[in-house]
Amino acid sequence: MAEHIAKGEEFERKAEKKIKGWGLFGSKYEDAADLYQKAANSFKLAKSWDRAARVYIKLANCNLKSDSKHEAARAYVDGANCYKKTSPKQAISCLDQAVNIFLEINRLNMGARYCKDIGELHEQAQDFDQAIIYFERAAELYQTEEVNTSASQCKQKVAQFSAQLGKYQKAIQIYEEIARYSLNNNLLKYGARGHLLNAGICQLCKGDVVAINNALEKYEDFDPTFSRTREYRLLADLAAAFDEEDAAKFTAAVKEFDSISRLDAWRTTLLLRVKENIKAKELEEDDLT
Structure with a gap:
């Protein structure tokens, strides 16, 4: 270890x-x-x-000084990967710099990827407000590049954290x-019922029985098989139990x-x-009685 440190320091001195x-x-x-680059490799070893x-x-x-913007962004990413082991906050700062450069040079896909990375770091820190900001940004960038699967994954994270908050x-x-998007895609349509279940559970959390029943009707319009x-049966039973203010009936339907x-x-938490x-x-x- 000491040998690698010494080499790293020597390369760093020479660079400066x-x-x-x-x-x-x-x-x-x-x-x-x-x-x-050699100094960083030595310190990593x-x-x-x-x-x-x-x-x-x-x-x-250094790369920015020589107008090598892509290489500069990659260096910030490498720095972030090192900081992930010791300081997630510093890792986020490095990734933010990388994202800004990737967007400047029109590498939107790379910008989206590292926005998602930042979102995941905020998720690990339980900072869901910030996680939402970065997953939303990633989703928008992925959508611009028509990387729809990744955009959908990021949107689901936004929905998940929004409900938690x-x-x-x-x-x-x-x-x-x-x-709705899934129902129009043969590969994804069977997953639509899970998304509708999530939406229905969020409706229940709002506590408006009329809105819940209206939503169930709307979801039947989305998908006649729902x-x-x-x-669907779970949501209908839960809505009835909520309307009747019957906690035992609610628990039985969930079980x-x-x-x-x-x-x-x-889902269990909600x-x-x-x-x-x-x-x-x-x-x-x-x-009252």
Whole structure:
């Protein structure tokens, strides 16, 4: 390790000396860039991630000086990958720089990819507001490039986090949009019922019985086969239990569905919120009597 550190420091010193010295326009930055790359590699071999990341940032700046923008963006990405091991906040900063450069040179697909990366880092940090911003941006860029599958994945993340934050209407609109898109695609149409189930659960979280029943009718218009699915039956039973303020009936409907098709943590969390709302209403009525 010590040997790799020593080599890294030597390459870094040489790079900085090269920049300060005389050279043909641009050439000294290209020479320095080669040395910074070697320094970063040495620090990585020593698992000195912060030092490697800082050198990658110097490499990025060097590449910008010689107008090698794509290489500069790649250096920021390499720096971010090192910082991911020690400082997610610094990794986000590097990726932000990379995204800006990729967009400047019209590499929208790459910009989308690293916006998604930033979104995932915010997700890991449980910062869902920021995660939404970056997944939305990634979705827009993917859509511009007609990478529709990746755009849809990012939109689903936006809907997921929006619902977690209580922004149910936003989540509903996204899930309904994805369901409609899926129904028009032979490869995706069987997944539409899952998106409609998610939208319906968000409707339940809003607590408007009329809106829930209207949504079920709308979903039948989207897909005439939906009313024959287990997802539809679950939503209809849950809507009835909510209307009747019957927590036991609500729990029974969830358990029956879950015994055949396991409900994931996200759906379970939202359904627990609905159940708590029903229980609260039951207590209100008990207090009144």
